Amino acid sequence: MAEPPKGRAHAGPTAGLVDGQVDKVVRLVATSSVSWEDAARSAVREASKTVHDLRYARVSEQDVALHDGASTYRIKVELAFQLDRNRVDARGLGVRVRRVLVVANKTLAGDRLLAVVRNRLDEMPTEFHVLVPQPSPTSVFVDPATGLTDPSSQRAHLESRTLARAEAEERLATFRALFADIDTVMTGEVALGDPVVAAHRVMQRSTFDEIVVSTLPAGVSKWLKLDLPTRLSRSFDVPVTSFEGQRS
Numbered sequence: 001m002a003e004p005p006k007g008r009a010h011a012g013p014t015a016g017l018v019d020g021q022v023d024k025v026v027r028l029v030a031t032s033s034v035s036w037e038d039a040a041r042s043a044v045r046e047a048s049k050t051v052h053d054l055r056y057a058r059v060s061e062q063d064v065a066l067h068d069g070a071s072t073y074r075i076k077v078e079l080a081f082q083l084d085r086n087r088v089d090a091r092g093l094g095v096r097v098r099r100v101l102v103v104a105n106k107t108l109a110g111d112r113l114l115a116v117v118r119n120r121l122d123e124m125p126t127e128f129h130v131l132v133p134q135p136s137p138t139s140v141f142v143d144p145a146t147g148l149t150d151p152s153s154q155r156a157h158l159e160s161r162t163l164a165r166a167e168a169e170e171r172l173a174t175f176r177a178l179f180a181d182i183d184t185v186m187t188g189e190v191a192l193g194d195p196v197v198a199a200h201r202v203m204q205r206s207t208f209d210e211i212v213v214s215t216l217p218a219g220v221s222k223w224l225k226l227d228l229p230t231r232l233s234r235s236f237d238v239p240v241t242s243f244e245g246q247r248s
Helices: 036-047 111-123 151-177 195-205 228-235
Strands: 023-032 054-067 070-082 086-088 094-096 098-103 126-134 186-192 210-215 240-244
Touching: 023 036, 036 054, 036 070, 098 111, 098 195, 111 126, 111 210, 111 240, 126 151, 126 195, 151 186, 186 195, 195 228, 210 228, 228 240
Parallel strands: 098 126, 098 210, 126 186, 210 240
Antiparallel strands: 023 070, 054 070, 086 094
16 A cells, blocks of 8 residues: 655755745645555645646545445645735846636637736736636436436546536647747646636636636627626626637
């Protein structure tokens, strides 16, 4: 059995501290069928999707869940990151950056969203995280008489989720490639399901100065019918900029 990763996932909570620095700590639970070390790597990898300034990761608990002879390694890990926006540019000079959460899907790479991103970059150094909420097109059918799941419906559901994620991942990769030559940090992720729930998960892992929402035009946009911009404004103490984009 692998040894728990006691302390090996971090440089220590006091390493490299700066006077006046404030860190935010998030707690994650991660699992792996391989080892505690693999679970720790998964937790750090997931957090790194949105956290640019990870300071340390500390494993606080670990155990093994056993089911039908299989072992699942579980850990609770604390990750800390710096709340300020101080960065060092290519010249070695300190700069202040803004962090923007972009929420978009079918309008990714539309001209209006591209213009907004470029505008933010022109105003000041800016880092972006792109959240692509994607609905799953089909649902699992459950027989109301027996309560049993129809196997063919379950297969169709899994296939539709896989296809939906692949389509969204492709749009995200295309969008990020447009800014590959620009000196900025642009991370991203795809989340199946409700966009507000997905935004909550991202905001728990990181902090942002603005949320930019790009929707389809009124009349066809499900997000506007659900009043997504207002829901985000009420959920987070962060300015929300919303506009109707073009399908990309």
